[in-house]
Amino acid sequence: MNEQDARAVVHAAIGKVAPDVDLADVDEGSRLRQDLELDSLDFLRLVEIIDTDTGVNIPERDYPAVVTVAGLIGYLASHG
Amino acid sequence: MGDFLMPSLGADMEHGKLVEWLVKPGDYVRRGDLVAVVDTDKTVMDIESFQEGVVADLLVDIGETVPVGTPLARITQTPAETGPPPHGESGVHGAPAKPAPSPRPVARPSAPIAPPVRHLAHQLGVDAATIHGTGKGGSVTRADVEHAVAAHAGSRVRSSPLARRLAGEHGIDLAAVPGTGPQGAVTGADVHRYLGSHEDAGIQVEPVPLPRELPPEAREEPPAGPPAEARERVASLRRAIGTLMSRSKQTIPHYYLSTTVDLRAATEWMRSVNAQRPVAARLVPSALLLKAAALAAKEVPEVNGFFDDGGFRPSPAVHLGVAVALRQGGLVAPAIHDADTLPLDALMEQLRDLVSRARAGRLQRAEMADPTITVTNLGDLGVESVYGVIYPPQVAMVGFGRVMEQPWAQNGMLGVRHAVIATLSADHRVSDGLRGGRYLARIEELMQKPEEL
Known part of the structure; x- marks a missing residue:
């Protein structure tokens, strides 16, 4: 998956989990938990949606790599 | 009548x-x-x-x-x-x-119909009198009823609001989803399962990119509210919380306790369990903590029940209220019923369902009306500890902070472990620090054997 596709997937998934977040205004360095205020259940749902949409299953040990929006996009681009 | x-x-x-x-x-x-x-x-x-x-x-x-x-x-x-x-x-x-x-x-x-078949028709929500009978003497059979239900399926499937919303989002027909809820009602979990199984079968469930989901105020059923109405809703929720919390602080003599819970065993166990599971079945630490809080409440009845005009009424059942922060501001605390008896996986599933419905603004009456003790898990968003305000007429509020690594001394050795600060705000009219302390100590003990939760 190229970075553009990965970005579209991530934006769509965040839009579902946190519909109030306006991604146009979000810096990609933003942290999902602290800055976008996703709790652990939101985060799990995000990982689940990405798994459903792309088949990329992010194991727990890789969570540290997907702390930020940019990190998540990069992870998908290299694993998808 | x-x-x-x-x-x-x-x-x-x-x-x-x-x-x-x-x-x-x-x-x-x-x-x-x-x-x-x-x-x-x-x-x-x-x-x-x-x-x-x-x-x-x-x-x-x-x-x-x-x-x-x-x-x-x-x-x-x-x-x-x-x-x-x-x-x-x-x-x-x-x-x-x-x-x-x-x-x-x-x-x-209308066609003759046997009482059990009529009952089935009632249950499935079709009018027996409108069904064309194919049985003996034109009588209506079970199969006729089922056909009639199928024919009406689009509009007549019993379903939860979450299920309807999910079905709408994914463009699937609820009639095709096997329901496991009351009287075969299709639940949100059923739709998730359905989506999951059809994805396995190679059916494209939802292409990306998706349209952004609308905020709850603007969703389908209620007439689409203008932003002013959304603001008014938030303000109104704020007032309701303010009124209730003022009453709590004015009438309930709170006392507060805290303890640090060693989570080494729980995090290790959870990591090994989750590694073998698909995303949808993974556990989060909150689920373990909620289960422990519910089991401990069963053992220390002074924190589980209601205080009203008649004094304290302990509750035989543990309906665990879960404080859910709403993304647009405010919070609600609906209950997971009989949380102490639920297997961990079932509790996890209910937690996810409850939180997503709370956020979508679609809860059921019983869930809002009867929590017997409430847990707030604010730590998820970063603070070390939280001392909650009791929801009257309940008599206790449990708080969990952030799961964090910290230095841990044991047997003269220093190590690093995951831990969480658990707090209890309790009603002094009902219990004192000794019993409250017992409650937190039980949570600590239960968390040391996560496989038994």
Whole structure:
């Protein structure tokens, strides 16, 4: 998956989990938990949606790599 | 017969606005069937019938705001209780004469039908009199009823609001989803399962990119609210929380305790379990903590129940309220029923369902009305500890902070472990620090054997 596709997937998934977040205004360095205020259940749902949409299953040990929006996009681009 | 009243959906509720009728005159409802959707200051809730019968009249129009206790609908007794009539339309005994709102055949002769089949038709929500019988002598068989249900499927599938929303989002027909809820109702979990299984079968579920989901205020059922209405809702929720919390602080003599819970065993166990699971079945630490909080509440009854005019009434069941922060501001604390008896996976599933419905503003009456103790898990968003304010008439509030690594001394050795600060705010009219301390100590002990939770 190229970075553009990965970005579209991530934006769509965040839009579902946190519909109030306006991604146009979000810096990609933003942290999902602290800055976008996703709790652990939101985060799990995000990982689940990405798994459903792309088949990329992010194991727990890789969570540290997907702390930020940019990190998540990069992870998908290299694993998808 | 009896009236279906605007219920009180929490200590602070004085009125409610009828948002949607889930039944229409002539429908057969059983105890527990969802009847209407009511908007309180806090959330939009599905409310259920406390009686069995036929809906004779809807007394309140959609959009009306009425005080608690106002009759919303008239429900009359049905032949199911008095024995079915030998023939014909399921006559509505004792129903007041009413103009049928839609052309509905009332007295036309209909096919013979055996009581069990009629009952099935009632249960599935189809009018037995309208079914074409293919059995002996033109009688209606079970298969006929099932066919009729299938034919009506699009509009007649019993389903939860979450299920309907998910189905809408994914463009699937609810009739195709096997329901596991009450009377075969399709739940959100059923839809997730359905989506999962069809993805396995290679069917593209949802292409990206997706349209952004609308905020709850602007979703389908209630008339799309202008931003002013959304702001008013947040302000109204703020007032409701303020009123309730003021009452709590004015009437409940709180005391506060805290302890640090060693999570080494729990995090290691959870990591190994999750590594073998698909994303949808993974656990989060909150689920383990909630289960421990519920089990401990069962063992220390002084923190589980209600304090009202009659003094303290301990609750035999543990209905664990979970404080859910709403993304647009404010919070609600609906209950996971009998949380102490639920297997961990079931509790996890209910937690996810409850939180997503709370965020979507769609909770059920019972969930809002009867938590016996509440847990707040604010730590998820970063703080080390949280001391909650008790929700009256409850007598305790449990708080969990952030799961963090910290230096841990044991047996003269220093190591690094995951840990969480658990707090208890409890009512001094009911318990004191010794019992409260016992409660937190039990949580600590239970968390050391996560595989037994």
